[in-house]
Amino acid sequence: MHIAILGHGIEGKAAAEYFLAKGEEVTVCDSNQGLSLPKTLGAQLGPDYLKNLERFDLVVRSPGISPNIKELQPIRSKLTSATKIFFDACPCPVIGVTGTKGKGTTASLLHAILSQGEKRVFLGGNIGVPMLSFLNQVTKSDLVILELSSFQLMDLQKSPHVAVVLGITPDHLDYHKDFEEYVAAKQNIVRHQTKNDVAIIDVDSAESAACAKLTSARVREVSTTKSVRDGAFVKVDSFTLLDGNEGSIFGTRGNTRLLGEHNVKNILAAAAAAQTLGAPLQHIQSAVQNFKGLPHRLEHVARKEGVDFYNDSASTNPETTIAAIRSFKRPEIIILGGSGKGVSFASLAAEVVERENVKSVIVFGEMRQEISAAIEKAAIEERMQAIKAAAKKKEEPIPPHKLEIIQAESVAEAFMVAKMLAQEGDVVLLSPACASFDMFSNYIERGEMFRNFVLDT
Structure with a gap:
């Protein structure tokens, strides 16, 4: 059989090796024109990597390629995935x-x-x-x-x-x-x-x-x-x-x-x-x-000068970051940001504003302005509600807790500012609520950069 592997990431590479071991002819189809491949593999690279797929006997999609994209509809009868292959075998x-x-x-x-x-x-x-x-x-x-x-x-x-x-x-x-x-x-x-x-x-x-x-x-x-x-x-x-x-x-x-x-x-x-x-x-x-947990998931990196640093780089959406924030009662400095995934930051913003132990939020990356705007809006809404509630009781509204929002130009600057702001007893939490693809290959690379920063400075 002549098999097309769509995508040459971790799963695509394993699929190619799996079929080569079975003696099949394998062609890698990937958008990366400069991809370096072994001689045992055929290549269909660049912007046209999804064209002429009907010439293959089987087409194996990588997870990052949706089966619903229009280019795959003519060959749906030939389309499969590593997950399907595994469950069948x-x-x-x-x-x-x-x-x-x-x-x-x-x-x-x-x-x-x-x-x-x-x-x-x-x-x-x-x-x-x-x-x-x-x-x-x-x-x-x-x-x-x-x-x-x-x-x-x-x-x-x-x-x-x-x-x-x-x-x-x-x-x-x-x-x-x-x-x-x-x-x-x-x-x-x-x-x-x-x-x-x-x-x-x-x-x-x-x-x-x-x-x-x-x-x-x-x-x-x-x-x-x-x-x-x-x-x-x-x-x-x-x-x-x-x-x-x-x-x-x-x-x-x-x-x-x-x-x-x-x-x-x-x-x-x-x-x-x-x-x-x-x-x-x-x-x-x-x-x-x-069980100690996994790297990049509320991973305790170090305690330095009474400050605990936690790497939660695997939190790539607002809900997981909310869960991380709720894990601490001590004063928190939170580092947020990265690339977007099409989700709202409203619930995260409300959580940050409501939690009095959150003292500073440092935002970076592609979504930094959107996250900052969401937090500022949540702070205004909470303040208006507090004023209305106090007026009904004919009392003075309780002053809002002091919350600092800082936009960093780079991830390195975000880490540095967090460390400079931290005082004894604080928690510095990297829990981005975003994907990493604006600056990193994946969340692991982002988390390792944070870990190295903490341990080396």
């Missing part, structure tokens, strides 16, 4: 994890739990390990955990044996035509399940809770706001699993290394999935207590 049970935030942490914590058992456990997908890079190693006695993005799920026609659905909030609206398409893509993770499968669902989120009606699988619920009959929840600060009439406590809020209420939800989801797969309670308890 994987011989063992697959556990898929999706959601707007927390899927990488949840998948990794679940991997830490299950790896204590006798089965070999693979972890891949959107987390940075291409699933086709290890498909040939997988046997029927193994387990595979995949972090799955909306890009990977949107045309998937199979669902994992265990599907974990975390909260769904607006994101990637620069890729999807609207929020409804984004939600529908996420919901594909349960749409094709059978009665022999299991869905672990965050029922505190309306969009994820709706998945319960879309699946034929057993549904186990996860909540931080209420008790559930089958799943995981918090009871008097204790992490609780309930499977029928049998309940177990597997940890407490004060006995985990993961910060923030959003991570409580990740812990509950991972534990429910692990219990579903037969993991002993002691394995769940051990992993929950000792």
Whole structure:
């Protein structure tokens, strides 16, 4: 067969290697005219990289290329993806994890739990390990955990044996035509399940809770706001699993290394999935207590002169940044900015204005003016509401808390200003609420620059 690989990023490279190993003829189609490729690969590069695709027997899209773009419609019968290929060929049970935030942490914590058992456990997908890079190693006695993005799920026609659905909030609206398409893509993770499968669902989120009606699988619920009959929840600060009439406590809020209420939800989801797969309670308890979290996700970089620096570069949308801000009660200096994803900053702006411990916001990058304007508007709206409330009570309005907004010309300047403003007892938090593509190749590069800045200055 002659196979076209659309895109030569991490997943595209793995797909090319996968098919070359099978002896197939492979051509890479990429918009980068200057891409350097090995002689074993054919090339269709530059602005016309999506033309004449009908000449190929199979076309494998990378996640960053939507299956809905007009250039791909004439060859939809030949179009596939690494995710589709993996699900068709994987011989063992697959556990898929999706959601707007927390899927990488949840998948990794679940991997830490299950790896204590006798089965070999693979972890891949959107987390940075291409699933086709290890498909040939997988046997029927193994387990595979995949972090799955909306890009990977949107045309998937199979669902994992265990599907974990975390909260769904607006994101990637620069890729999807609207929020409804984004939600529908996420919901594909349960749409094709059978009665022999299991869905672990965050029922505190309306969009994820709706998945319960879309699946034929057993549904186990996860909540931080209420008790559930089958799943995981918090009871008097204790992490609780309930499977029928049998309940177990597997940890407490004060006995985990993961910060923030959003991570409580990740812990509950991972534990429910692990219990579903037969993991002993002691394995769940051990992993929950000792799991440090992932790089660039509320990662504690260092404490210098009484100031704690946190790298949360993986927060690329407002909702994840809100969760990060809520993780601290100490005075915060927040660094925001980057490239846009088509989402509103109104909720983030309101959070920043309402939280009295946020003392300074430093914005940089392509979205700095939009973020600044959103915060200024939120501050005016909050002040007007305070004045109206005070007038009704015939009282003087409470003065607003002092909040400084600084626009930096570069990311290096943003880091430097944050460090200069920080005082003993403060938290400096890089949680951009934006993608990184205006200045960096990815959020990892951005986070590493911040980490190096903190450690080297």
